[in-house]
Amino acid sequence: MGLARFTRLLSPVFLAGAICLVANTAWAQGRITGRVTAQDSNQPLTDARVIAVGTNAVVSTNQDGRYTLNGVRTGNIDVQVFHVGYQPLKKSVTVTAGDATTLDFQLTPAIVRLQDVVTTATGEQRKIELGNAVSTLGDVSTRVEQSSITNMSDLLVAKVAGMVVIPGAFTNGAPQIRIRGLNSLSLNNAPIFVVDGVRMNTGGSASNGGNLTGQISVINDIDPTTIEDIEVVKGPSAATLYGTDAANGVVVITTKRGKAGKNRWTFSAEQGAITDKSNYPTAYMIWGHAPGSTTQTRCYTYTISAGTCVANSSTSLNLLKDGGSLSPLATGFRNQWNANAAGGTEAIRYFVSGGLENETGPIKMPDFSVQRLDSVAGGARPEWYRPEYYQKLNVNTNLSLSPASNLDIDITGGFSKVDEGLPQSGNNTFSLTYQSMMSPGFKGAGPGYTGFGNLNEKLNGYNSYAPSEIFQNVNQNQSQRMIGTVHTAWRPFAWMQNDGTVGVDYNNRNGIYLCRFGECPASGTLRLGATSSSTTNNRNFSAKVTSTSTWQATPAVALKTTFGSDYTNVENDGTSANGSQLPPGAQTVGAAAVQTASNTLWTATKTWGYYAQEQAALRDRLFLTAAVRADQNSAFGTNFQKIVYPKLSLSWLVSDEPFFPKMNFLNSLRLRSAYGASGVQPGATSALVIFSPTTVNEPVIATSPNGTDSPGLRASALGNPNLKPELSAEFEGGFEARVLNNRMNIDITYYSKQTHDALISQSIAPSAGPASTSVLRNLGSVKNSGIEASIQTTLVDNRRFSWDVTLSGSHGSNKLVSLGTDALGNPNKTIGTGSLRDSVGLPINAYTYRAYHYTDANKDGYITANEVTVDPTFSYIGYSMPRDVASISNGFDLFSRRVRVNALFDYKGGGMLVNTNLAFQCSSSPRPCADISSPTASLAQQAGAIAMNGPFTGQSTTALAYTEPLQYWRFREASATLNLPQQLTRWMRSQSAALTFAGRNLHTWTKYRGVDVEENGIPIFAFSNDVQNTTFSMGTRRYFTAKLTLHY
């Protein structure tokens, strides 16, 4: 779009802005000061937000409850005060030029605690001004203090309607976060994270060394104790001004700032225990013999039915659940210490924090393996004994400066250092989950099983490798990260505020994998030694400028005009090196006999956007907002230059209108609706035709048995010069109501979002001999719609006992509207030929299977292949991710608020989950699964296994039986916080102290037969990042913690 056209587009906005500039040139300024206290106790309220309505002036009260609003225009001004847990209060005052006007507030406690001021792309705003739904976590400090929240993943799960969070399974496992469904078939569907204005790197990295373990979380680098608030911007209608990449939502994190006042300290110490009580499957064995033979053999239900095996006994073994001294699971432990200090003057305020966290997971080398290593290897190395661990050091410093009355500067800096060890789990034969679940079903020797491994080690029921060798595989990751921002707010006039933010997120990760010479399982040449090392550097740079002007056009109409521009540069580079055949004692790639290396040069994706927004407020009740943003991105194809995102929204506090009927039960009603668009950009190189290097060993002449390694090239990506971002446009509408004397807050939102130009990897049939069998094209269209609801209420509220409840839930629908056309111009109906497909009219990643039917025709209590019929065609089975989420949070204040008890339950349903572990157990030798190796297997179980394995003549197999409904309730969090009596706190010389006992992931109610409903390993094969992968991953851990918090 050329300059002229863009200018014409924005001309009405410019006109309004110009009017603001001219009209406000001559205004004078004044000052408002005052104090905010609680009505009942007269205690000062710290951190209350004080807003001069219709202006840019926003401040927080200091520790003494005092505030000063500088640079306020003269004349009549409404000032509104917000504080969580109190009713907002608005008062009018007349401001005179050059003088300070005093305005004090006494706030009435609110029965329902709500966050009424939120951070948007254009700065802080009152929630009533927004036409879209914004969810906030609210009092993050209290949440963290009063529960067993150990990381960001814990903080986010089950807190926001419409946001599905599948927490990571093992220590520091990456959560999977999706907001309002899946928009894209090809790109990342995860929301972006913004911390204090800087785009945060959130890509989880897989473990190093070629052994699949799991995705590590990088969002857990942030220390929850340093967070002031988290706001979730859910869709394009709200994310427009965040630009390209925000279509999947934005998680906005604001860290704590200091408050003017004397220095206040907070110390906390936590100890905890971690267990793994997941439903790991049992391995079974039916012992028997062939007719007329005395040789022991393994029977299956179908061989018993066929008469080829005569059963005489059965055994079972579950090494992970009931293994006792053979089990690799024990109790893990964690401890954490934090200290922070905050205080300062009106000119300089500070918040400083430091924390150290140690966590050792529940995986432990079993005693028999320790004894073996003691006898043959001189003992176990420490990193083998407990291979799963996590240690994090955090230091944060935030400074807030006010060098002048119209100038504020915030400087934030956070550093984290992480060292972690990763367990051997996941889809590889060296994983202890595989070795345990694929047990023959007995210890010792038996049919097809000697009971000893390749090194003559006793297996004690493990499939083929003992933990003593498995744990010698070392996988470790280390990272150092720095996130820093500088934010400046300059108010040259009463009617104008200019903000500038510059920030960086620098993240360096090193991964190490090591098998020393003579160690690790005896497989191939592994015991000759192998090692690999990788380094990844991610650098995100963000810069943003905005200018907001306000104008009270008439007594009833206030205008706010914002212009802004932001720039993001996401850059990464890395190196990796691999070595095999190590000499004894060596650990580095450089010591290996065979060394290979590769590197990625600094590759960057850059986005530059600029926007304008105009908001009109009518009588501070009706708020109309119009905005437009234009983005350019370095990843767009050369034939595509710019994309424009519009936005319109309306918020109406209709209950305050004179015509609105007064209803006893209804205290306030706000209607809101919004329309907006945002996008997700393609990958940095997706538009390009690319050639990849390759090294080929080539003989000098074709008949020579010896060759030399020569450099080669091959085309690897077909590119697309027309590539453009995926564009998501969303409408949302809803209302917020406060009822029953403000005892209940109801929030309902409906959304409908359509993604156009969805990037589809359009398949190219291999027969064309393409360099790549797919090319990205903007072909598809996806629709998401749903409803979100939350109710917050206090059921009982008196001095001795109070009970507050928060209910939230959402239901979403996802549908592929179009998949573009094929080479002949015919509409594509389906992409994919396996069980996970994208089909028009169905959700993304829909599960499709052939149905099957069975009957025990001969009534022998067993199902055989001739008693199972498999349909020839595939049928749609269901969603591959939950579409229904809900949570119930109960809070009880007991004994005059000396004790606070919290309980959180959450629900997910509406999707399907493949029980890959059981399917694998039933299909792969020795097939020890219950469905065919347990004498008590039901007909349905047997039929499911037969349908998957056959053998059939003339019909295909189907694994439908192992794709189970994903529906569960989880007792997510429980905690009891005791505010210690004053006698005790005085003895400790602290102002207050609290002792919290908490638990996490305490119980699950589900019919799912698999390991855990939230099992989620590294994506493999055809599974995408949006589908839970349950192949030999670990289950969710259970935590019990005790924490002491002291305030000084």
Next chain:
Amino acid sequence: MKSMHSARTAAAVGAFVLLPALLNGCDLKQSLLSPQQPGVIGPTSVTTPTAAEALRVGALGSFKGWVAGGGVNFANLPMMSDLLTDEWASGDTQSQHNETDGRTVQSSNGVVSSAYSAAQTARGFALTAIKALQQYVTPAPTAEIGELYFAMGFAELQMSEAFCNGVPFGSMVNGVPTYTQPITNADGFKLAIARFDTALAMVTGIDAQSVAIHRVLEIAKARAQVDLGNYAAAATLVGDVPTNYQYLLTFSLPTTSPELYLLNGTQPSRFVVGDSFAIVNNVPSVIKNALPFASANDPRIPVTGSTSNTKKAFDGSTPWVGQLLYGQTDPFPVLTGIDARLIEAEAKLNANDFAGMFATLNALRTSAQTIGNKTIAAMPALTNGPTTKDAALNIFFREKAFWQFGRGFRLGDLRRLIRQYGRTQDNVFPIGAFFKGGTYGTDVNLPMSDVELTNPNFHGCLDRSA
């Protein structure tokens, strides 16, 4: 004064807020948004003779990948086709390998899809390299171009031998796929012959490389002619190929190893050498029609382990038997002079010259031969020459199987036994109890993969006949 100051300030502020629009036309935008992918190799880098040579090397690397290379988890096309026969047994947990061994291959089999895709894309790489050499290298290097035509034709040949009737062979034109109709295996052989003929016409030099390429083209064309039943013409074509000739693919530790090593070289591995019996329910069970590759103690297939080994394959239950022909960096012979002699022997068989066939086979046995970099000691001659065609077939195809073990010939041979020599599949392919459960299926070829369904002309196999 105050209003003038305010006006100037307002003007400055106005300029500030209009800054983004002004920058729209500025060089600053270019530098802030310029693509930054320094590691990317784009089309402008492949317009020189050196780049054309690199494309040639890359194309041959792709050829090596699908013929003899691959990864540690999934087999390439020749190994998958051999797995369908009696040469290999699956010691794997992967259903894709297991169902192939059991002759019940699904069209959605992911390993078959990958193997098929690799062979087809290798054709494309070869064609790209041919065009680059012709465009950027003067004079055009005929031996190198001929070798690339061989790579294309060999892919077409091997796919036609392994898959059902109905394989399409298209191309990319200016980045746009050009899809063709699926063709019968016979037409696939003819297409391959056309490639070889194109190359034979240009590779006429007397330097060592040209001679080597010319010979492999002759053997490849002859193999396709045998597939079409033109035995005599095939035998004539390879008459000048020395028995000790080998077209080799070489390997190194930093690059890759032969797939036979990766999938069978060390215990536990996913494949085990096939045998004439298996352990079913702890009891040895004869596999009808299967040759005793593992237990024959034949010097042409040196092995370690046995079909009753207590050491197991990858699945933890199949007794492990590993081949010793191809180690981690050993070369792999794609086509050899031994293959040429076998073509001549088959021509004699079809000419009812059973004695001639027998003599040719014994000539191979009674002299030391080389397979890859392994010397195969001379073996005693066969005795009791055949007097009937049936007996001659049994002897010939047994000898052929042992000479060509693991090189992707067996499936084509078993299909020819049905198609050209009138046998039934129950007398040719493994049948009876399958050691991983149930019984062997009825597949006599690999089904065309569902990944080809993107081709609007393709709707599955034309038929599944041999």
